[in-house]
Amino acid sequence: MVGKLMQKDKFNYFIKTEKNNWEVIIGLEVHAQVVSESKLFSGSSTKFGGKPNTQVSLVDSAFPGMLPVINEYCIEQAVKTGLGLNAKINLDSIFDRKNYFYADLPAGYQISQYKNPIVGEGEINLDMPYGSKKIGIERLHLEQDAGKSIHDLSPDNTYVDLNRSGVALMEIVSKPDLRSPEEVNSYVKKLRSIMRYLNTCDGNMQEGSLRADVNVSVRKKGETKFGTRCEIKNVNSIKFMEMAIDSEAKRQVELLESGKSIDQETRLFDTKKKETRSMRSKEEAHDYRYFPDPDLLPLKINKSFVENLKKKLPELPDQKRDRYIKKFNLSPYEANVLVSEIDVSKFFEEVIKTADIKLAKNWIIVELFAVLNEKNIEIKDSPVTPKNLAILINQISSGNISGKIAKEVFDIMIKTGSSADKIIENKGLKQQSNPEEIKKIIKKVLDKNSEKVLEYKSGKVKLFGFFIGEVMKISAGKANPKLVNEILKTELKK
């Protein structure tokens, strides 16, 4: 259904210069922190924000003779994520050592997976304004996080905190299928959404639970060979990813157009200058000397273990979106908005347990989102609970309040967090639906404006609106508009 909108060429992202159209080729290596209590190879806590070096075991700090023992839940989490990415699960995988020296890498190597990752090829579906697009996943592997080097506590020294050392990460490598910052934005959000649905990564970018290395190259439109790529390391927000790609692609185009060539290298994104810069000199080129970790044996997973996890897999965003469209008659746009975050879809599903679907989706997408955006808070922290929103919606559906009053009530709900029922009652906002009472008001209005009544009767029907307005004014907006309409019509006929 979204496919109809496909206008691929028109929407493709190119860097246009006087001479050429340049296509930008992007691949992502996303590092996603696995949701688990303890670390990948040790029993210390993974909790964020602990006091320095308090979540460190002898294994995490690489004391002599310490050995890694793998966390079974991290294996499960990686397999679940692999299933969520429609990927091949490798029943045999191997842990390797990636060797390099750094202050926050206590063993002098990181345990990772090199030639035999736990998860192989898969794909992710993106819904772009110009249609849906599949992005290939190359692989997913498990690895350890490093500790933290702190450079700004002393002028001469670096301080090292190993709390993160050994926390399980999934490195998810995409194929070079992404073509614009927008696609990258959409890809990362989709990936995050899937992992949140699966509860395998909390996706919290502020806490560093999700970061990416971004590979960028450019080529002239129409060419099929890839250009030389640069890797921008450790970008920790979607916005920075977009900016980094934009500036890096432009840098590469400028170099190429002035007849120079691109050096394959690792670069850093300077968030202040909004540009990338070279990270390491070439003579220090890395040679990680990967080899199978002799402290660990090959990891063998049972087919039945995978099948079991597959059975227990929750409904994922794409499936949920399709169901919403079919079952609730939502537009693809509405469905996508409601499923993109698991918390939003949970909220929506909670509201429609007792309230009207059409009203619910509108209130969430329009009113609630406006407030959340303005306050910059997540839906799980919304001052209006799903139950309270449902109550408000039911007050509208049953004719107790008008849409206009409902917005007033909603504002108060946002401010106070109290329920719609109470607000309506306390403030006397309930709609006036007694025909006798309404008739009284109407009569008052017609008596007061007898001249206008005559004008109306002689054909100036536009005045109907004026009478309604007057009635609503006297009733302080509470008169049931439907009843006012009906009774006014009969009274004016007399």
Next chain:
Amino acid sequence: MSDLNKSTLTQITNLIKTKKISSLEVTKFFIKNIEKAKKLNTFITTCFEKSLKDAKNFDIKKNYNGLLPGIPLAVKDLFCTKNIKTTAGSKILENFIPAYESSVTNNLWLEGAIILGKLNCDEFAMGSSNETSYFGNVINPIGKNLVPGGSSGGSAGALAANLTPATIGTDTGGSIRQPASFTGTVGLKPTYGLCSRWGIVAFASSLDQAGPMTKNVEDCALLLEAMSGYDPKDSTSINKKKEQYSKNLNENIKGLKIGIPKEYRIDNMPKEIDNIWNKGIDILKKSGATIVNISLPHTNYALPTYYIVAPAEASSNLARYDGVKYGYRSKKGKNLTEMYENTRGEGFGREVKRRVLIGTYVLSSGYYDAYYLKAQKVRKLIKNDFDESFKKIDAILTPSTPSSAFKFGEKTNDPISMYLNDIFTVPVNLAGIPAISIPGGVDNKGYPMGLQLIAKALDEQKILNIALTMEKAINFKNSINRWWEN
């Protein structure tokens, strides 16, 4: 009181159990021996205060249930010991005091043993003569100018000099069996995974294995039983029930088939070794075993394979010694990288540097396939040789070493001639199988030489039984006159 200089571990255990002697008396005896043997330089660290305290405690509690009730023991300084300095024979760990106890030593203390101190060894267990230790050479009690072998040279020396009733070492390519052979003692390298590696300073993780070093086979069975066992903290540990090696020890080897591999008859091997080997074969025949000539065709490739695999793993295992978390840190260097380079340049000795550099080279980009991967393929072939043989035979008999103990400095300038010392011991480590070295006799200089028995994985009991049978027939006696005490 019995002469403890002539008593075995098993005998002392019985003396204590039958209350003929107290743990404190035994402990004091060995402390005295140690104090009189400073010349041998077998100890890096002693902890007599703790030893005496533990012995007194034992005598008060009188818990005789353990396998090693109140037995004082010294251990190789590669085992991390809680609150006792652990150096691995290296300057880079000069002042390292672990807050934890290795699983293997912990097993010994749980069986009632008491620590005497930490024994000298080659730096990070890299060496075959104990000459690479930062803490100096160990002198072989057999002769003033002789190396004790390595890397568990301090262990073998202390045992032969009776400074400890038994000891434990580690064996990556022969580091238990070769020094046992050089000192006329018994040493066993267990099946890979039988003893936990947790808390042992790692040299080459896929080859390292701790094992007992004792005066005789009976002691060896007892100590192996005490130190081995499954450990969930070591992913390569074998999950199986503990064996009762000493209880099941017997001399019935009738009908066993013993293989004699032709590849172990190498050129230029001293004639005495051949003689000792042949004598061993005769004993086996007389005891009712069948001798089978076998071939282990890839034997010649074992040493080259080992000198790729072991350094490769070591280069990575030793990366953690960087002056940040523990151990030595150089004062030189303006930035982190320079600090690393100076710390490791000053902290590691020459042999360790050789191996770290070789290991780094064989793993580096462009060389991995040609060296490391190739070696892992050959390792598979070597393992297959043994697997095939053990379908037809029960055990293999070979010499333990191609020579007896050599003189200090004799091989230090030629790494290859030093490495060749391990030619008979290395294949066993590559295949992950058990082997024991027992004294086979002496050469024309009167220096002891060992015979090695090899079995398939987890067949320790079988080689212990064969070894016991041979030991009785050989009736080897070390002629040590305690010259260092004068």
Next chain:
Amino acid sequence: MSIDKSQVKKVAKLSRISLDDKNLDSLSNDLALILKFVEQLNKLDTNNVKPLNSIVDKSLEPRKDQVNDGKIKEEILKNSPDKNEDFFIVPKVVE
């Protein structure tokens, strides 16, 4: 394949081991000898041989996801040549 001095220098850099000229010379000789020795393996055809991945014939045994370690800051920092109450301290990292 043999190793020359510049390669030894590179490997020493990669291993983070400082070598003065004298050591570089003699270690280069040693390394060349050792490599020559191990290159005996080239005599063997191993094209159809699968490399040994593990000497123990079993799969990795995982542990439960439980927090039962950590909270030993003092133990962790105690042996460090340079530290304060909370951190390991190292010379400034230059990127």
